[in-house]
Amino acid sequence: MSSYSSRYTAAILWVLLSTALWTLIFAAAKFADGSMGTFQITLLRYIGALLTALMLARATGGLAAHRSTRTGSHFVRAVCGSGAAVAVTWSSAHMLLADATALSMTYGVMLVLLGVVFLGERPGYLMLWGSALSLGGAAVVMVGKGAFQGVLPLGPALIAVVGAVLMAVEGLLIRVLGQTERPLTVILHVCFFGLCLMLVPALLNWQPASIYAMLLCVGLGPLAILAQYCTIRGYRSAPLSVVGPVDYSWLIFAALLGFFAFGESLGTATLIGCALIVGGGVTLSRARHT
Secondary structure (H helix, E strand, C coil), X not given: CCHHHHHXXXXXXXXXXXXXXXXXXXXXXXXXXXXXXXXHHHHHHHHHHHHHHHHHHHCCCCHHHHCCCCHHHHHHHHHHHHHHHHHHHHHHHHCCHHHHHHHHCCHHHHHHHHHHHHHCCCECHHHHHHHHHHHHHHHHHHHHCCCCCCCCCHHHHHHHHHHHHHHHHHHHHHHHHHHHCCHHHHXXXXXXXXXXXXXXXXXXXXXXXXXXXXXXXXXXXXXXXXXXHHHHHHHHCCCHHHHHHHHHHHHHHHHHHHHHHHCCXXXXXXXXXXXXXXXXXXXXXXXXXX
C-alpha cells in the first residue's frame, strides 16, 4: 500500500471511531425516552466536556498554552454546530424523520464541494468514485426507511437543508483549524462557546429529571471529548473529499445500535446501503489526492 493509502486509511479509521462515538452520544435522547429535552441533554454534555477539557488543559500547560488568535473561527464553528443540531431537531419534528435525515445527509456532498472551492482540493478518480458509492449507500438506506415517498413540506425541508449547510461549514472549519491549532485548543473553545449557546434554550425548556439521569448526561462529556479528538485527527490528516463521505458510516452504526439496543430490524435496503458505504470507504482509503 502506498504512503497515500496508509495516510488516508489512518484518517478514515479516526473518523470511523469518531462517528461510532457520536452515534452513542446522539442516541442519549432516545435512551432518555423523553425525560429530558435535546437542549438540556446537550447542555449537560457540554458541562461534562468543558470540565474534562479544563482538567486536561491544566495537565498540559494551563489555559495560557491553549490561547488562540482565531477565536472568531472557533465561535463560528460552535454556532454552526449548535445551529445544525437545532435545525435537524426541528425539521425532524415537523416532517418524516426519514426525509429529514436524508436531506441532512447531503452535507457530505457539500463538504466535498467546500474543500474544492475554499481549500483548492482536487479529488481524484477514486475519491469521486468512493464518494459516489458512499452517497449511493446512504440514499439506499434512507429510501428503504421511507424517505421521499410523499410530498415534502417546504419549510421543514428548507430548514433540514440549512442544517446540512451548517454541518458542512463546521466540517470545513474543523479541517482548517486542525491544521494550525492543537486538538485540545479546538476542543476547549467549542466546549465553552457551545455551553454558552445552549444555556438559555436549555433553561427555557428545562424538564425535571433525576440526579442519576443528569449525571449520566454530564458523563457523556468525556466521551464527547474523545469523539471530538478523533474527528480533529481524522479531518486534519486527509482532504475533505476523503473524510466527508466517511461520515455516512453513521447510518451503519445507527442501524447496528438500533438492532442490538432497541430491537429494530435490519431490512434488505439497509444491508445493501451499508455494504455500499463500506465499499465507498475502502475505495477512499486507496485513493490518491491529485
